[in-house]
Amino acid sequence: MKVIIVGGGIGGLATAVAFHRRGWQVVVLERAAEFTEVGAGLTIQPNGLRALDAIGLGERLRAGGLADPLAGIRSRRGDWLVRNDVGSLKRRFGSWVTVHRAALVDLLRAVVPPDALRSGIEVQHVQRDGTVRHSGGTSTADLVVGADGVHSVTRRSLWSHLPGPRYVGYTTWRLIAPPQRVEGSVETWGRGERFGHVPMPDGRIYCYVMANAPAGSRVGLDELRERFARWHHPIPALLGSAQEEAVLQHDTHELPMLPTYVSGKVAVLGDAAHAMTPNLGQGACQALEDAVTLAHAVDTLGVRAGLEAYDRTRRPRTQLIVRRSRQAGAAAHWTSTPLTVLRDAVLPLLPTRFFARSLIPAYTWTI
Template sequence: MKALVVGGGIGGLAAAVAFHQRGWQVEVLERAPEITEIGAGLSIQPNGLRALDALGLGDLLRTGGPAAPLRGIRNVNGAWLIRNDVEELERRFGPWAIVHRAALVDILRATLPAHALRPGTVVREVLPDGTVHHDGGTATADLVIGADGVHSVTRRSIWPHAAGPRYVGYTTWRLLTTPHTGEGSVEGSVEIWGRGERFGYIPMPDGRVYCYLMGNAPAGSRTGLDRLRERYARWHDPIPALLDAARPEAVLQHDTYELPNLRTYIRGRAAILGDAAHAMAPNLGQGACQALEDAVTLAAAVDTLGIDAGLREYDRLRRPRTQMIAQLSRRVAAPAHWGSPLATALRDTALPLLPNALFGRSITPAYTWTL
């Protein structure tokens, strides 16, 4: 049996590994000239680690990039809005890990035979019968897996009339920085909410700090590091120091898109997963984790039940869950992007009054997944 995977990112490679380990012939078609990842840090939460366990890879991240859950949310002056019981979260759900995106891609890629990887292949069209037209010709397979991101060619080919991605109203910057000695010290991961913008940071095991910033902005607008330093200069420590230590070439900016709910993730002998199926705002850090869940669930269902019944089972299991998490991700950070000073002041007054355990209860459906 053969599976063609369109897209060589985390979800696509995980799917290829899952099918390869089950004895399938796999081929990964990636439009980039090499299969790698240019992103910055990536938090792998307990459910994502369990998905990697299904591939025999979870312990590589647990030992190489241990991390802790989010300590909480502060306002721009440093006052706590929400504080999480980190030890209790780890006790209930298991460990977290932090890794560079490229490192995880390398781990997944190394698990596949070299001949299965076809970088520099631009897919033009995918048909439900398992046919893929690309710039090198035509390929066929028993199963086609579209893991080609929010602007998926697979999704557009198979569901040409489905609603496309929508801009959520804010752009995202990501960077890795190394604070100078004595400056920008960080103790655990924290997110800071302002008015229409926020800043988060997560320490990496190698001493660097992964930072992500989100701000209300028109789609397509671009802001460089100097402007970001000005924008966050009055926020509490260690934020100014983290940005001062950053290099301009380390800053990645992407507009933030999400997908409206699709009626199905399957058609014929084709399935979509990850951002191609359920791109979500990155407010819960669940994008990669859900793609990993998709990949191992798809492989298990198809290998156990056969292609037709397995695809139906995949859709039954994954579509409600991923759409629920996308909705939660959309909702959870909405108050950070309120533009009204009055609304922001009310938010900063009300959030500290909420129970400390609220975060754990709200995220339980995401973290407790098992295959």
């Protein structure tokens, strides 16, 4: 049996590993000149690690160093708005790991046969019958998997009548700062903007910044430093230590709900199926879940029944996570002063279980 995977990012490579381990012939078509990941840090949460366990890679990632879940949310002055019981979260759900995105891609790529990885191939159209037209010609397979991101050619080929990605109103910067002392993983909320920092095992600090902005607008590091100069420590120091070339900026998109993730012999997964806001940090984790679930279903039940089972299992779950993620970050992007003052006064009064409700469905997944 043969599977063609469109896209060689985290979701695509995880899919390749999952099918290769089940004895399938695997072909991965990647538009870029090489298989790598442009990005910064990435936190793999307990459900994502369990997905990696299913393809034999969870312990390898854990061996690089464990991380803590989000310690909580602060105001721009440094007051705690939300405090998480980090120890309880780890005891209840398992491990967290923070890595560079490229390191996870390298881990996955190393397990896929080199002759299965075909870079520099631009896919132009995908058909329901498993035919893929691309810059190198035409290929066919028993199954085609579209793991080609938020602007997926696979999705456009088969669901061309449906709306495309929607800009959610804020842009995101990501960077890695040099090693320095920080108080765990913390997110800070202002008015229409926020800043998060996450320690990495090698001592460096993964930082992300989100701010309301028109689509397509671009802001450099100097402007970010000025914008966050009066926020609490260590935010100014982290931005001050970063290098301009280390900063990546991308507009944030969400994908409208698809009525199905499958069509004929084709399935979509990851951002191609359910691109979501990064507020719960679940994008990569959901792609990993998709990959192992799809491989298990199709290899166990056959292509047709397996695709039906994949869609029946994954679509409700991922669309729930999309909604929860949207809701989780909404209050951070309020711009009204009275509303943000009220938010900062009310959040510390809410019980911890109020916030846990949005997290439990994500963390408790098993295949």
